[in-house]
Amino acid sequence: MIRNIKRAIVDKGMKYRFVAKETGIPYKSFSAAMNGRRRITVEELVKISQVLEVPVEKLVEGVEE
16 A cells, blocks of 8 residues: 555655645654554545545555455
8 A cells, every 4th residue: 555655646746745744644654654664544545545636446456454
């Protein structure tokens, strides 16, 4: 999932700081999530998908249960 989020951020030409600000997630928390040091909540995932304009399904594609 993190790989898909990172790819979408790069594809959209955005920066982590911008996505964090737009989602309301503190930058340190967002950065920690992107580096695998914390899990992303469902609510955060929905906000990230909205900012990136990418369906949640695309962000979780390939994730095992």
